[in-house]
Each structure stands twice: as structure tokens, then as C-alpha cells.
Amino acid sequence: MTPIQETSRAEGARPQVREATGVPGVPQVLELEVGPMAHGGHCVARHEGRVVFVRHAIPSEVVRAVVTESGEGARFWRADTIEVLHGSEFRRTHQWKLADSLRAHAAGRLPVGGAEYGHIVLPHQRRLKAQVFRDTVARIAGIQLDVHVTGAPGDDPSGLHWRTRNAFAVTPTGRLAMHAHRSTVLVPVRNMPLGVHGLDALKLWELDFTGISRVDVATPASGGPSLVLLTPAEGVDPSTLGGRMHRQTSRLPEGTSVALTVPGQTPEDRPEVHRLRGRTWTQEEVASARGDHHAFRITGDGFWQVHRSAPTMLVDAVLQAAALQPGQVVADLYAGAGLFSAFLADAVGPEGLVLSVEASPGASRDARRNLHGVTQAAVLNGLTDRVLGGWLAQPEKPVADCGLGGRTVDTVVLDPPRAGAGKSAVERIHRLDPARIVYVSCDPASFARDLGLLSGAGWAAETVQVFDLYPDTHHMESVAVLTRS
Numbered sequence: 443m444t445p446i447q448e449t450s451r452a453e454g455a456r457p458q459v460r461e462a463t464g465v466p467g468v469p470q471v472l473e474l475e476v477g478p479m480a481h482g483g484h485c486v487a488r489h490e491g492r493v494v495f496v497r498h499a500i501p502s503e504v505v506r507a508v509v510t511e512s513g514e515g516a517r518f519w520r521a522d523t524i525e526v527l528h529g530s531e532f533r534r535t536h537q538w539k540l541a542d543s544l545r546a547h548a549a550g551r552l553p554v555g556g557a558e559y560g561h562i563v564l565p566h567q568r569r570l571k572a573q574v575f576r577d578t579v580a581r582i583a584g585i586q587l588d589v590h591v592t593g594a595p596g597d598d599p600s601g602l603h604w605r606t607r608n609a610f611a612v613t614p615t616g617r618l619a620m621h622a623h624r625s626t627v628l629v630p631v632r633n634m635p636l637g638v639h640g641l642d643a644l645k646l647w648e649l650d651f652t653g654i655s656r657v658d659v660a661t662p663a664s665g666g667p668s669l670v671l672l673t674p675a676e677g678v679d680p681s682t683l684g685g686r687m688h689r690q691t692s693r694l695p696e697g698t699s700v701a702l703t704v705p706g707q708t709p710e711d712r713p714e715v716h717r718l719r720g721r722t723w724t725q726e727e728v729a730s731a732r733g734d735h736h737a738f739r740i741t742g743d744g745f746w747q748v749h750r751s752a753p754t755m756l757v758d759a760v761l762q763a764a765a766l767q768p769g770q771v772v773a774d775l776y777a778g779a780g781l782f783s784a785f786l787a788d789a790v791g792p793e794g795l796v797l798s799v800e801a802s803p804g805a806s807r808d809a810r811r812n813l814h815g816v817t818q819a820a821v822l823n824g825l826t827d828r829v830l831g832g833w834l835a836q837p838e839k840p841v842a843d844c845g846l847g848g849r850t851v852d853t854v855v856l857d858p859p860r861a862g863a864g865k866s867a868v869e870r871i872h873r874l875d876p877a878r879i880v881y882v883s884c885d886p887a888s889f890a891r892d893l894g895l896l897s898g899a900g901w902a903a904e905t906v907q908v909f910d911l912y913p914d915t916h917h918m919e920s921v922a923v924l925t926r927s
């Protein structure tokens with residue numbers, strides 16, 4: 443085992459880290475010269491030839507970092523910065539005490555995850571995200587892209603108060619908590635500074651959630667009633683929770699909805715959402731730069747873009763990227779509750795067709811409601827890959843029967859989850875032979891992999907925009923237009 447220095451601070455503080463050395467209770471501290479930021483929210487450093495992924499640092503800094511994951515044979519170690527010996531000019535005091543690695547470790551606990559860029563001034567967060575995006579695409583796809591990162595208009599320079607969707611864990615004594623990064627350690631919370639102000643107004647930290655394992659909160663950007671969704675802890679009969687949770691949540695501001703997720707009869711059944719007060723869904727309002735406006739219903743914890751400005755920014759970027767003409771056919775893959783589909787339908791008009799493909803039955807139900815009366819939009823519930831396979835095998839099958847109705851697809855819009863679309867779906871999109879692909883991504887690595895596959899099939903990125911829709915975190919969103927090279 444490599445010799446590692448210990449600081450007196452680490453000795454005294456006894457952080458709750460995983461054992462780095464095999465010596466129980468002895469955290470180990472490295473002095474590291476910090477290299478570039480990598481995808482995933484950590485910088486790359488080296489200790490005696492071994493790669494160490496250091497969180498809460500900034501490239502060019504010299505820090506002391508406590509090892510949080512290691513092993514003699516491990517390819518790399520992970521570490522948290524606990525002291526800055528030579529600080530970057532772009533460092534600031536972390537805006538959220540519980541997520542601040544320096545203060546957390548000094549107090550003998552782990553920082554909560556989810557704000558790992560909070561110690562970096564916002565303009566530099568964006569420069570680092572642009573560098574990570576460029577490096578990731580070059581490394582995985584072998585493609586050089588020149589990108590810069592744009593923030594959302596009106597964002598607070600602190601990077602706080604943007605999340606309309608927040609999830610919390612619950613301590614065994616019923617207090618709201620969050621997990622430390624890559625850890626089962628729960629940190630009780632009394633605020634969530636990344637959340638929109640409406641979240642604070644709920645004062646959820648004052649309630650007793652005994653018997654609940656997870657609390658999901660949707661706080662609509664347009665200011666409508668919030669929905670608090672409670673998931674019972676394992677082994678707790680949901681029917682024993684209703685009365686107590688109803689009483690507890692009576693302290694919430696008037697109009698707040700509360701619902702309980704109830705597991706289905708068999709493990710294959712999807713959980714049901716049971717109303718305790720108010721309704722089981724929230725409503726979001728979105729207006730595009732073109733002047734179109736739509737309202738969306740999202741049931742339970744159904745997917746909705748997290749940043750309060752993300753729906754509008756992404757709709758505008760997708761509409762611009764798709765450059766649709768009236769009468770055209772567009773496939774909106776991974777369509778969720780129909781956010782893009784509604785605006786794409788406006789763009790193609792009544793003679794056009796929007797095929798809104800989504801795997802989650804609940805999201806597809808919402809999409810059907812949200813697109814009700816839009817005759818040029820069809821909601822197809824199913825896995826993208828399978829739906830594409832069906833279109834390719836039987837292009838004449840009626841749209842009402844999940845087919846293409848004999849039409850050809852002019853544009854594919856896809857917005858997959860973090861894992862990306864993958865080889866099979868990408869190959870099928872290529873075989874569908876659209877004139878243009880608009881790829882919306884929340885993960886540079888899976889985007890780079892899919893871009894590499896498409897590039898091998900003759901596609902090239904015409905434009906790529908990167909948006910900072912997750913300030914104070916390492917996440918980013920991109921919208922790329924691909925055409926045949």
C-alpha cells in the first residue's frame with residue numbers, strides 16, 4: 443500500500459468515508475496537483491502513477507483530499523477535497539453548506555451529492571462543461587467539436603433556485619434527507635438551495651415522514667400547486683400510512699397535492715399513484731419563441747425537464763434545429779408527456795404528422811391528454827427500438843396501429859435518457875432514412891457513443907448547442923443537428 447499522509451484535521455474529524463486502507467476508521471489523505479475536469483464531476487489527478495478522481499477541486503489547484511474509494515488493485519481511486527493548499531482564482535465559498543466538501547469533512551461528515559460544482563464561479567463552471575463536452579466527444583467518437591455553453595436567461599449567478607423536480611430520502615426517524623455521493627449515508631436536510639423558491643415554501647423538513655422511504659416533489663415553474671409524492675418504505679403497508687400522512691401534510695400550504703405510490707399486486711405491475719389530498723398530477727405551461735403555448739399534465743413522478751427554464755429553451759432549440767415545413771412527418775422519440783410533440787405538431791400543421799414514441803405507459807397516457815384534439819399527432823406507447831423495427835418491417839401499417847401509415851419520416855427528434863439510444867436504435871434511425879436528426883442529450887458520453895455510430899454510417903454534426911440547465915452540478919444538455927455528410 444502506498445504511503446499516504448494524514449492531516450490532523452482528518453484524524454480529529456473522522457469523516458464517514460469508506461475504508462481506503464483496510465485499516466478500520468482511518469481515513470487517508472493525499473496531497474494532489476489537480477489536472478483537468480472529467481465527465482462525471484471530478485478532476486483527474488495522479489498519486490504515484492495511480493489515477494485519482496478528485497471531487498470538489500478545480501483544475502490547476504493543489505489540494506489535500508481524503509480517499510473515499512480505493513483498493514490495492516483498483517484502476518483508480520476516488521477522493522474528496524478537504525483542504526485547498528493552492529486555490530484557483532475561480533473558487534468561491536460553496537453556496538450550500540451541506541454540499542460543501544470542505545465544511546462537511548471538517549465537521550466529520552460527508553457532503554450531500556448533487557452540487558459538486560457549487561464551489562466554482564458560474565462562468566467557469568460553463569467553461570469547464572464546454573471542455574468536458576469537447577474532450578468526451580473527441581475521446582469516444584474521435585470527433586472534434588467546437589462548443590460553448592449557454593446558461594438559462596434569468597439564472598441566479600449563484601447557480602441556485604432552478605430545480606422544479608426534487609427527490610429526497612428519509613432517515614429512520616422520519617426526517618427529510620439526501621444521500622452523500624455514491625454512498626448509503628443519509629444527511630438530514632433543512633433546505634434544498636438548488637430548488638425553486640416554491641420548494642422552500644413547503645417546509646417539508648418540518649414534517650415527520652416515518653414509514654416513507656422517498657419523497658418526490660414537483661413544483662411547477664408556472665407557480666401552480668405542487669405535488670408531494672410519497673413512496674412507502676419497504677415492508678410498510680401503504681394502507682397504514684394514509685391517515686397519518688394525511689394529517690402530517692395538512693400543515694402544507696393550501697392547494698398542495700399529496701399522493702402515495704402503492705406497489706402493484708405483482709412485482710411486474712407498475713406502482714399506482716393514490717391521491718391523499720388535491721390531485722395526482724401537476725400542470726406546466728410552456729410558450730415557445732414562435733408564440734405557441736401549451737399546457738401539460740404530468741402525473742406522479744412522470745418525467746419533466748428539471749430546470750424551470752428548460753422546457754422553453756429546449757422547445758425553441760428543437761424547433762430551430764428541426765426546421766420543419768408544413769406537411770412534414772417527424773418522429774419524436776423518447777417523447778415523455780409530449781413536450782416537443784405539441785410544438786412540433788404546430789410546426790408541421792394539420793397536413794403533417796408527429797409520431798410521439800414513449801415507453802412509459804403513464805407518460806404516454808399524459809401525452810394522449812396533452813395532445814388531445816391535435817389530429818396530426820399520434821402517441822405510440824412502446825420501446826423506441828421496437829417501434830422503429832415495426833416501422834421498418836411494415837411501413838404501410840396504419841398509424842392507429844403503431845405504424846407509419848405508408849409515410850416517410852422527414853425528421854427524427856430523439857431525447858433519450860442518460861444511457862442514450864444505443865446501437866440498435868441508432869441503426870434503425872439511420873435505416874429510416876430521415877433528412878435530419880435532432881439529438882437532444884443529457885449525457886455527453888452516451889451522445890458521443892451514438893454520434894460515433896451515426897458518423898460511421900455517414901452522418902455529421904451540423905450544429906451542436908450545449909446548455910447549462912443544471913447549474914452547480916456537472917450535468918449539461920445538448921441539442922445537435924445531424925445531416926448526411
Ligand SMILES: C[S@@+](CC[C@H](N)C(=O)[O-])C[C@H]1O[C@@H](n2cnc3c(N)ncnc32)[C@H](O)[C@@H]1O
Binds near residue numbers: 776799802825
Ligand atoms: C429525457 S426524457 C425526455 C422526455 C421528453 N422529450 C421531454 O423533454 O419531456 C426521456 C424519456 O424517454 C423515456 N424512455 C426511456 N427509455 C425508453 C425507450 N427505450 N423507448 C422509449 N422511451 C423511453 C422515458 O420514460 C422518458 O420519458
